[in-house]
Amino acid sequence: MPSHSRFRRRVTVLAATLAVAALTAACSTTSGGGGDTSTSGGTLTVASPYPAQSLDPHGAAGTGTGTQLADQAIFSRLVRPKPDGTIAPDLATSWEANPDATSWTFTLRTDVKFSDGTALEPATVVASIERIVALKGPNASNFAGVTVKADGADKVVFTAEKPEPALLGKLTLVFVTKAGVTDDEFAKPIGSGPFTVDKFTPGQTLELVPNPTYFGGAPKLDRVVLRVIPEIATRMTALRTGEIQATWGIPDDQVGQLTGDDSVEITTVPATSVYTMWFNSGRPALESAQVRRALWQAVDFATIIKTLYPQTGELSKSVVAPSVLGYAEQPPVAYDPDAAKAALQSAGFDFGTTLQLQYSGAEYRQFIQAVAADLAKVGVKAEPTEKESAVFLQDLLALKWDVNFQSLSTPTFDAATNLGRLYTCAAKRNGYCNPELDGILQQAGTTSDAARREDLYAQASQIIWNDAVGMYPMSVKIAYAWKSNVHGLEASPSYLPDFAPVTLS
Numbered sequence: 001m002p003s004h005s006r007f008r009r010r011v012t013v014l015a016a017t018l019a020v021a022a023l024t025a026a027c028s029t030t031s032g033g034g035g036d037t038s039t040s041g042g043t044l045t046v047a048s049p050y051p052a053q054s055l056d057p058h059g060a061a062g063t064g065t066g067t068q069l070a071d072q073a074i075f076s077r078l079v080r081p082k083p084d085g086t087i088a089p090d091l092a093t094s095w096e097a098n099p100d101a102t103s104w105t106f107t108l109r110t111d112v113k114f115s116d117g118t119a120l121e122p123a124t125v126v127a128s129i130e131r132i133v134a135l136k137g138p139n140a141s142n143f144a145g146v147t148v149k150a151d152g153a154d155k156v157v158f159t160a161e162k163p164e165p166a167l168l169g170k171l172t173l174v175f176v177t178k179a180g181v182t183d184d185e186f187a188k189p190i191g192s193g194p195f196t197v198d199k200f201t202p203g204q205t206l207e208l209v210p211n212p213t214y215f216g217g218a219p220k221l222d223r224v225v226l227r228v229i230p231e232i233a234t235r236m237t238a239l240r241t242g243e244i245q246a247t248w249g250i251p252d253d254q255v256g257q258l259t260g261d262d263s264v265e266i267t268t269v270p271a272t273s274v275y276t277m278w279f280n281s282g283r284p285a286l287e288s289a290q291v292r293r294a295l296w297q298a299v300d301f302a303t304i305i306k307t308l309y310p311q312t313g314e315l316s317k318s319v320v321a322p323s324v325l326g327y328a329e330q331p332p333v334a335y336d337p338d339a340a341k342a343a344l345q346s347a348g349f350d351f352g353t354t355l356q357l358q359y360s361g362a363e364y365r366q367f368i369q370a371v372a373a374d375l376a377k378v379g380v381k382a383e384p385t386e387k388e389s390a391v392f393l394q395d396l397l398a399l400k401w402d403v404n405f406q407s408l409s410t411p412t413f414d415a416a417t418n419l420g421r422l423y424t425c426a427a428k429r430n431g432y433c434n435p436e437l438d439g440i441l442q443q444a445g446t447t448s449d450a451a452r453r454e455d456l457y458a459q460a461s462q463i464i465w466n467d468a469v470g471m472y473p474m475s476v477k478i479a480y481a482w483k484s485n486v487h488g489l490e491a492s493p494s495y496l497p498d499f500a501p502v503t504l505s
Helices: 006-020 065-074 122-135 167-171 232-241 252-258 289-297 301-308 337-346 362-377 389-397 435-446 450-466
Strands: 043-047 079-081 087-089 092-097 103-108 146-151 155-160 195-201 205-210 223-227 246-248 264-279 313-315 354-359 381-386 403-409 470-483
Touching: 043 232, 065 195, 065 205, 065 223, 079 167, 087 092, 103 122, 122 146, 122 155, 232 246, 232 252, 252 264, 252 470, 289 337, 301 313, 301 362, 301 470, 354 362, 354 389, 362 381, 362 403, 435 450
Parallel strands: 043 223, 043 246, 354 381, 354 403
Antiparallel strands: 079 087, 092 103, 103 155, 146 155, 195 205, 205 223, 246 470, 264 403, 264 470, 313 470
């Protein structure tokens, strides 16, 4: 049997309850208006490690971490994930599923208005789902075979051709926009979230101000400024001097330097992320599982992690993080450069080939360089290629890479988000296609038995791991740091902190 963490067991039980039973969630406090109520006002300036190239939650950039961070401040969702993996109400006050999870009914709040005064209606939710599907963005596949209709003045019903036990988790990625919105309206979008957009420069700066009509209560801050500071040293200097008040995704060496600063508070949280290095199996040089696995075997990830990430990294044991439903431990891929080189030679690998290692973000530079150096020791030419985030995303989707690195998160805490969405033949995300895996993932996505889903995702993880669809070297802990006058900021395991409850003293 696969190994499971106590935390993941609790998430599994919750998922089973949501999928099989008729769950009704009482109306609860939203994310807005919390924190230290004795203070108010001021500007919170943060440096996010992930830039937002777009604020459109439904298009190609919709699943980007930078876009999600911005969108959760601007828009609302039917339901939202809490940092512990449980699912809480947002636009929906309650929901229930039929016994086989083919029908889900959501009851909406009746006090929600968009920032321009337009009232939220069931048809608005329907329009957002339809737009996601029409744009064929990364989330569109989550709603294949699913129809959504308004039911009266305050209900929305999702009906699926097959059981949809993971629907709640999928909906945590769906931000509701106004009906009829067009692509060019997202420079200053109209939302129903805690903040509205004052200024936006793609890839650089986003300035938010409180939404006075937010149903959860307007935030206490006067303004939130999200900046992009690519260089780690510059970002840390900005934190020490107070130019920014918070940042996260901090490398281990910088965590040590900040520890002695009494004006800075530091916390780490286990992430839902795994460092993921997909091989483009569509490239002739990488189409063989023997080659892909040999390349994995050629890299001493244990030493790299111990050197670069002694506090925030741990050798991964699966393709998803331990907190994710569907996690199953896999046998480690032992570092053995001699065996790796012999396997490459046996497979007829062309050592004249240069592999492009695509990544985005200066914080990953040393890691990628270390991987390239180890590959060079067995005669494999690997070229680290750092790309600006917009180009990286375009090239990722277009498969214009040999090896693609990303810190792949599972913000829904459910393997359906990543395994079910990214590893099917139809997804065309990494050049890999395995009909057997497709069948397992299809079963996992349509059974309402949580234990059965868990077993199926374990089988899927085993195939992905053994076929070396990618290298999965590291489970991540996220280091957050903020100035001591920042209150109410909670570390998010998905790199998505909520600014609505924050106050400054």
